[in-house]
Amino acid sequence: MGGALLFNEFRAVLPLLKEPSFKELLEKEVKENLLLKINAQASRARIANELRNRAGSVDREFWFYFEGLEEKEQRLALYYIILKTYPLLLNFHFEVVLKKWRTLDYHLEKFDLQMRLDEIVSQDATVAGWTDNSRNKIISVFMTMLKDAGFLSRNQLRKPENISSSFWKFFVTAGDLWFLEACFVNKTEREAYL
Known part of the structure; x- marks a missing residue:
């Protein structure tokens, strides 16, 4: 894990965060585990919920800036x-x-x-x-x-x-x-x- 900041997790799902439908894409990630690579689905769901909450505090353009x-x-x-x-x-x-x-x-x-x-x-x-x-x-x-x-x-x-x-x-x-x-x-x- 990326620690309390969820650094690794945010970087893993960065392509999703740049999409208008990032919330739905995170839900799909909980099921498919293509980016997060967290074994337990319950853990993925918990992390995805936290990512969603935090990402909701900024607009989508922030993630394009963040990437650079x-x-x-x-x-x-x-x-x-x-x-x-x-x-x-x-x-x-x-x-x-x-x-x-x-x-x-x-x-x-x-x-x-x-x-x-x-x-x-x-x-x-x-x-x-x-x-x-x-x-x-x-x-x-x-x-x-x-x-x-x-x-x-x-x-x-x-x-x-x-x-x-x-x-x-x-x-x-x-x-x-x-x-x-x-x-x-x-x-x-x-x-x-x-």
């Missing part, structure tokens, strides 16, 4: 999709990760995210109903996503390196300047892309 990116940029692009798909993870990123970065506190542990989740639990009945196991899992998966996207190494936050200016300009043009901020691009650099 370097691997590290593809990983960041998949992280972008995650932030667009899951409000809780967007909250974690802006309320914990980005705040730590701005205060030059680059050490990130699960406890930092647990503290934020506890705040959310006090305000959100749905999240309050989650089991401790579910809460721990979402935090672990988010930490893995940060590592896979290049934001975290040995519990230390870091800015993704050697990312092309054309990558950042894509998100500015798409009206998602917030993503540059999420990737630790400072205000002066962000303004240069406007």
Whole structure:
């Protein structure tokens, strides 16, 4: 598997994602297993559902752009999709990760995210109903996503390196300047892309 970002899985089904009928094509892939190469059909169905959910956060043209990116940029692009798909993870990123970065506190542990989740639990009945196991899992998966996207190494936050200016300009043009901020691009650099 391609980890929490589903990197390998997205790349495997990229030809399908570029088609207008990608949802139906993913259903067919669950049955035929021509691209994903995952043995158990139940696992393929679960992965396909997640791919469908995330892919629904961007338009079809995104995948044509994605195809031409370097691997590290593809990983960041998949992280972008995650932030667009899951409000809780967007909250974690802006309320914990980005705040730590701005205060030059680059050490990130699960406890930092647990503290934020506890705040959310006090305000959100749905999240309050989650089991401790579910809460721990979402935090672990988010930490893995940060590592896979290049934001975290040995519990230390870091800015993704050697990312092309054309990558950042894509998100500015798409009206998602917030993503540059999420990737630790400072205000002066962000303004240069406007």
